[in-house]
Amino acid sequence: MIFRIAFRNIWRNKVRSLIVITAITLGLAGGLMAAAVMTGMIDQKVRSVINTELSHIQLHDPSFLKNYEARFVIAAPAELMKKISGMPGVKSLCGRTRLTGMAASPNSAAGVQIMGVDPERERMVTNLYKLIPDSSGGWFNGSRKNQVMIGHKLAEKLKVRLKSKIVLRFQGTDGNLDEAAFSIGGIFGSSNSVFDESTVFVKKTDLDAITGGNSGIHEVAVLLNDIEGIPLMQARLKKLFPATEVQNWMEIKPEMGLLTSVIAVEIYVILGIILFALAFGIVNTMLMIVFERTRELGMLMAVGMSKSRVFTMIMLETVFLTIIGGVIGMALGALLIAVLHRFGIDLSAMAKGLAAYGVDSKIYPFITREFYINLTIMILSTGLLSAILPARKALQLKPVEAIRIE
Amino acid sequence: MNIIEIKNLSKVYDAKTIPVYALNGVDLSFKQGEFTCIVGPSGSGKTTMLNLLGGLDSPSSGEIRIANTDITSLKSRQLIDFRLRNIGFVFQSFNLIPVLTAKENVEFIMQLQGVKKDQRDKRTLELMQSVGLGEKINARPAKLSGGQQQRVAVARALASKPRFILADEPTANLDSKSAENLLEIMEKLNREENITFIFSTHDSRVVAKARRVVTLEDGRIVSDISKN
Numbered sequence: 001m002i003f004r005i006a007f008r009n010i011w012r013n014k015v016r017s018l019i020v021i022t023a024i025t026l027g028l029a030g031g032l033m034a035a036a037v038m039t040g041m042i043d044q045k046v047r048s049v050i051n052t053e054l055s056h057i058q059l060h061d062p063s064f065l066k067n068y069e070a071r072f073v074i075a076a077p078a079e080l081m082k083k084i085s086g087m088p089g090v091k092s093l094c095g096r097t098r099l100t101g102m103a104a105s106p107n108s109a110a111g112v113q114i115m116g117v118d119p120e121r122e123r124m125v126t127n128l129y130k131l132i133p134d135s136s137g138g139w140f141n142g143s144r145k146n147q148v149m150i151g152h153k154l155a156e157k158l159k160v161r162l163k164s165k166i167v168l169r170f171q172g173t174d175g176n177l178d179e180a181a182f183s184i185g186g187i188f189g190s191s192n193s194v195f196d197e198s199t200v201f202v203k204k205t206d207l208d209a210i211t212g213g214n215s216g217i218h219e220v221a222v223l224l225n226d227i228e229g230i231p232l233m234q235a236r237l238k239k240l241f242p243a244t245e246v247q248n249w250m251e252i253k254p255e256m257g258l259l260t261s262v263i264a265v266e267i268y269v270i271l272g273i274i275l276f277a278l279a280f281g282i283v284n285t286m287l288m289i290v291f292e293r294t295r296e297l298g299m300l301m302a303v304g305m306s307k308s309r310v311f312t313m314i315m316l317e318t319v320f321l322t323i324i325g326g327v328i329g330m331a332l333g334a335l336l337i338a339v340l341h342r343f344g345i346d347l348s349a350m351a352k353g354l355a356a357y358g359v360d361s362k363i364y365p366f367i368t369r370e371f372y373i374n375l376t377i378m379i380l381s382t383g384l385l386s387a388i389l390p391a392r393k394a395l396q397l398k399p400v401e402a403i404r405i406e
Numbered sequence: 407m408n409i410i411e412i413k414n415l416s417k418v419y420d421a422k423t424i425p426v427y428a429l430n431g432v433d434l435s436f437k438q439g440e441f442t443c444i445v446g447p448s449g450s451g452k453t454t455m456l457n458l459l460g461g462l463d464s465p466s467s468g469e470i471r472i473a474n475t476d477i478t479s480l481k482s483r484q485l486i487d488f489r490l491r492n493i494g495f496v497f498q499s500f501n502l503i504p505v506l507t508a509k510e511n512v513e514f515i516m517q518l519q520g521v522k523k524d525q526r527d528k529r530t531l532e533l534m535q536s537v538g539l540g541e542k543i544n545a546r547p548a549k550l551s552g553g554q555q556q557r558v559a560v561a562r563a564l565a566s567k568p569r570f571i572l573a574d575e576p577t578a579n580l581d582s583k584s585a586e587n588l589l590e591i592m593e594k595l596n597r598e599e600n601i602t603f604i605f606s607t608h609d610s611r612v613v614a615k616a617r618r619v620v621t622l623e624d625g626r627i628v629s630d631i632s633k634n
Binding site for chain 1: 495503
């Protein structure tokens with residue numbers, strides 16, 4: 001009966017209850033949208049980092065990671081890669097020569113990471129080949145020697161175009177300085193302008209020819225079937241190759257891991273603030289309800305309704321209000337997110353700014369199931385906490401005084 | 407046998423500044439089946455007396471024994487339970503729960519007592535019929551007239567099978583026809599089911615129906631007349 005009374009009491013003043021419910025609904029739907037956009041941006045950035053730059057797992061010689069010295073190559077890379085490619089859960093992998101050097105054009109010069117790759121294997125691990133527009137060449141088209149793929153940001157810096165010549169100067173595995181002219185065969189544009197400005201790709205065979213021997217493999221990049229499989233695979237690889245440093249993408253780019261965690265906390269903080277503000281509205285409404293119903297509450301206590309039941313009734317009314325607003329808000333938010341996830345939010349107007357942060361201009365908002373569960377708990381807690389003050393006010397009423405109030 | 411015994415009952419307001427004696431050393435008792443009116447001018451102590459009898463307020467001194475329980479010694483929680491099981495209330499302004507139907511209003515008290523559903527349904531129907539509202543059980547208070555609401559309130563007061571019913575000016579907000587009708591119902595319940603009614607009232611029609619009239623003035627009993 002207390003449930004029934006509490007539920008019906010909500011609708012005694014329909015306008016007021018609907019205002020509170022609407023406030024909760026819009027607040028939550030808005031908060032969810034904000035959270036979904038942020039999650040979508042981060043997810044996109046993570047995907048971009050994995051698909052374009054890092055893949056899921058990378059293996060290096062431990063000494064190489066300290067100063068990126070070219071002499072620290074992976075021992076017996078062919079055998080290592082053969083073993084890894086046969087492991088379940090591995091989608092594809094590739095080996096790279098990774099050298100630090102300079103790229104120079106007649107106009108300018110810039111420090112770059114020179115990646116010596118097998119173009120075909122690289123295609124199976126990263127999506128760089130997709131990031132070269134038709135008008136900007138292609139991913140190592142033809143069999144021409146000394147082709148280089150550079151980012152559009154670097155092209156701007158060096159003031160070069162497709163088929164322009166640039167000189168790459170670097171220290172090879174043997175410690176000697178080498179240099180050679182390369183023709184720009186493709187200009188890629190990823191969502192990360194820093195990557196575009198500092199990374200160039202050449203064929204490993206070309207590097208070998210320039211250095212006069214095998215320039216070695218410094219990096220093996222592994223792409224898995226599923227991002228969830230990273231911890232298990234990483235543990236296996238560490239066990240299998242103890243002399244090699246096995247890192248996942250978050251360890252390679254710790255700032256990305258940190259960003260993901262910070263954004264996750266930030267989303268909860270934003271929703272916490274929204275719910276906190278809504279709680280004040282709920283408390284205010286429920287206090288009004290308690291004051292308006294003083295005589296009725298006095299009567300209930302007079303005829304024998306215990307204080308705990310009165311407390312429960314007010315708590316339930318508050319929780320019902322919150323839950324109704326919460327459920328509608330979550331449903332509305334989920335619907336909006338689903339629609340926008342399908343079509344995406346076009347932020348081309350801010351493309352440059354977003355690219356500086358490595359984010360694409362089209363964002364696909366989404367929210368995890370875990371987040372919905374946590375949000376439900378947060379809403380319920382808000383309802384319960386908001387109910388305490390009004391319910392305590394109700395308990396403080398003295399029936400003998402309350403039943404006389406007009 | 408007395409079901410209520412009041413000994414040397416006093417209630418003083420503003421005891422620390424200018425004391426006002428709402429009740430001053432009252433001795434009174436009530437027997438099972440009485441139909442008693444407490445009358446007196448405004449400020450004579452009628453409402454205070456009913457509040458103390460109903461355990462809604464605590465006296466400054468004295469003793470109230472109901473069925474051999476000194477209710478002045480009960481703690482708040484015990485008092486709420488005591489009221490639930492021993493006292494029925496009828497208020498001047500009906501005080502029904504507006505979101506419940508007439509039936510649910512009556513049933514509600516029995517639910518608080520933990521009475522089973524089939525028993526509740528049976529008793530609710532009986533009570534609604536006894537107050538002449540058998541066909542209005544599903545109406546909400548807003549759809550009932552003042553007289554009908556007060557009859558539902560009487561049925562609610564009876565639902566807990568109380569030892570007695572306290573009615574604070576029950577006819578004050580009713581037109582004469584409804585008041586007459588309500589009094590007839592209460593008189594019938596008193597006569598046929600031996601239910602004890604204690605009223606406070608200014609209404610001469612209630613006084614005329616009462617079999618005992620206790621008159622208060624300045625917190626003291628100035629007359630106590632039984633008509634039989």
